[in-house]
Amino acid sequence: MKHVIIGTAGHVDHGKTVLIKALTGVDTDRLKEEKERGISIELGFAYLKLASGQTAGIIDVPGHERFIKNMLAGVGGIDIVLLVIAADEGVMPQTREHMDIIQLLNIERGIVVITKKDLVDKEWLDMVTEDIQDFVKGTVLEKAPLVKVSAVNGEGMEELLQTINQIAADIKARQSAGPPRMPVDRVFTVTGFGTVATGTLLDGQIKTGDSLQIYPAGGVYRVRNLQVHGRKVDIAEAGQRVAINLSGLEACELKRGQVLAAPGSLQPNHRLDVKLRFLSSAPKPLKHRTRVRVYLGTAEILARVILLDREELEPGTEAYVQLQLEEPVATARGDHLVIRSYSPMRTIGGGLVIDPTAGKHKRYRKDTIDALATAEKGTPTELLEQYLAATARLCTQSDLTTGAGLAADTVTSALQDLLTRERIVKLIYEGEIYYLSAPVMNRWEDKIKQTLAEYHQSFPLREGYPKEELRSRLFPTLNNKQFQMVLIHLKQTGGIELHANSVALQGFTPEPDNIQRTGIKRLEEIYLANPFQPPNWSDAAREAGISKDDQEILNYLLARGTIVKVADGLFFHHQALTEAVELVKDHLARRGELLLGEVRDLLHTSRKYTLPLLEYLDNKKITRRVGDKRVAGRALSIDKAANN
Known part of the structure; x- marks a missing residue:
């Protein structure tokens, strides 16, 4: 089933929270300080019944510059953005920064909502409307509907609801076949139940009784209860706002920025390969190793930008870069992120995660840039082949689904294609199946044969190289079973002979001089x-x-x-x-x-x-x-x- 998340964006005090209350009847300002100051500080949540009968989740984000990081924690999983601009003020600084964020996160569906129309006359409203239309030109919202409303007297609200319904009808359902993944945006305790975490379920399904792991580093906990839009459910699906009650978890053990996902489905890492877009509004070029703030999912992480093919990046340009993170992060290929300058804090760019488990690269290497280009734009088969070649290790199909950021059925199809073209090898032993890049296997075979030849020359009377010694010397990252799989494959292809505890080149016989x-x-x-x-x-x-x-x-x-x-x-x-x-x-x-x-x-x-x-x-x-x-x-x- 299709599910829709709607999020707000816009300058402080432009009426986002009042608009959401007029649409849903829910006041999303829940904190005492928010009530006293009249502005949103934290994320607010509500839900809206659509004409189709579906219920859309709504995320109301803060507009104040000081709370941009809270805003970024809420917009990562939205399908429709309501860019809210007050008629009496027009486009303001945070309107521009929020628009930059919408662009960088590639939120393509949205509505420009001009609020507070009751506070201005027609001539002023027409002038502001024209200014806003110029503002959205060349952005992802250039062709978005523009609706003028007054949340106070209800004028234009029916048109806004109809427009939301029309856009929601065209949204495609998210992928529910893969492992579940939910960035956490709020954690609290409910008396009698314990710790509850909320977020937008990006992928997969979560069922009551399932086990979820806290990433990047945490334990595994059982799902006691699930709620969607305030109702208890047995299954939560991708695209829904979900509240998860986790058994045996203390609230202090979980925080915003972490991810709940299937155990073993993500690989936390300190490096990300990214296609970075540096905003033309950035005040100066981005230099190699500049320290920045990275906003990914609901997390904020400090990082260094490693420029792979230049010393600085000019405003308004793009490049493949590596982010060297100061703490590990768990993400997936295809996720979008936003970068803000370390100090003063302002949005300067963003990008697309190409490799969430990247290794360290040498700079100024054409093959590295070419590989990243393939990873960004290649077919699933090309991506999978490149991933196996780059990781140079034995991978299960589950490993490939997670590491390459592809759907399970896509991985199955791509593997068959690669096997047919002999670009990978399939290793089977004691009921376990692994895949390895064929060029990697060829390199491993050459390395093993060369080592065995040198060993036979040094010890011509020995039956062969001791297996465990050979594994620990050449392939310490492989366990005994995986190494045995490799050896069996090489024996079947005619390269080596296996003895009980040793390995020899095919045809080798110990002979004295x-x-x-x-x-x-x-x-x-x-x-x-x-x-x-x-x-x-x-x-x-x-x-x-x-x-x-x-x-x-x-x-x-x-x-x-x-x-x-x-x-x-x-x-x-x-x-x-x-x-x-x-x-x-x-x-x-x-x-x-x-x-x-x-x-x-x-x-x-x-x-x-x-x-x-x-x-x-x-x-x-x-x-x-x-x-x-x-x-x-x-x-x-x-x-x-x-x-x-």
Whole structure:
């Protein structure tokens, strides 16, 4: 269903609040100070029943220059703006600043409302009307209807209502399919219920019982109750003014400027890539690293403007810039923002968020500017491809929906297109699906292969590079499961081979050189010379002339099964171990049992070797200990035992 938000704009004391009361019957000035001073300080809220039967939310904003930041907190989500100009004063300073803000936020639908017509004569009214028409020329409200009213005697109010109804009928419904997102503009406590937050729901739906996260940094809380236009509802939809009662949340834990959204749906960041429009009314050029005030959603954040392709920006021009924020912000691609000078405070520009999770850029890089241009104007497929290439990480479809600022169904379609054109790769493992830019995957493959080639050259006797060591060295941001996905993909494309705990280039086989082969041959002779009383490894390596590479060769022989570790520091040649097993099995077949001393005599060795050998055979289930004796175990041979 379509929902409409109407907001006011205009100079202080031009009759915005009185106009809203005449339209709705609600006095939006709720604070004692507002009553005493006769001006709006904070945002006011009301609702209006339209001819279509729908109810429109209304936001009444302050007009005083001192409260511009409060005004900016209210106008971000409006569909129709009522630019209010008093007939007795005409266009005033805050009228101009509010118009600049309307332009910068790209609020295209509006009505110019001339109020207090009862205070002036016809000649004056005609003159003010002509002046206002000149004022709106060249703005988004150039073709907006102009209605003259008196909220006091009701003159023109019916025409204004009809005009609102006509414009509201043409407004398209907002996207309700994605995750919900609501910038908070007011927080208060209701006795018996607890903390309530209000705002305009920009995207998605919120249901009673849903969980919402506070951004940029906060906990996750359950929605206890929802209200829209003062009525309790079970579902709130995009485009509605919503009051959310959150369970277990203290009012001090939430404030204006924060965002309530689906858990994990936003990525707070200290940098935003922005297409910035610098107003022609700005008093001087905007220099690189100028400190400014950024108004985004309902938040006010201090930031530095990083000019990417120049040293200063002239008034009346546009450029791609990066905002370096002094605190993180959670926003989405396509959001509009306003910039005011740090001091004195005045509106100097605004822009469109191109990348809400931007990384730091090097300045004066043409490829950076080209990428930002694509991100601003490209097709969804181009945007998604660029986002995956820029992030250079594995992304779920949910990550892409949030990060690229696209609707879920749009992401689905774009992914299929990119897969068909082989611009991305799809990785599936244990029920999880990730996507990665194909050029990024190619770079990763080259990096892995080069690292493996260097490793094989340095350690030619090793089966491969240890997996965890390879992951932590090259891809520390990937978890074990994600790294395994990458390795499986590379194995399927024929680039590498995977072992239980290591990775190798396809076709690689550990091979000793000629000198090592000679040493290995001599080692085997040494171990087989006295097979059941094998030498200490270090002594054997020294005698064979391989003490320099002894650990590498030992691991190589262990991996091949030529040498078998029976106990710490005790190694048997595989041939000797196989012979010992056959002798033990033959004895058991004849006698049914054997003692340690019998094995010692059978092998013509000593207790030093017999006891660890029997414990090894017990462990491999060749034998089974019963008291002081051994009986036959389940395994038939050492080789089969190793596979169990």
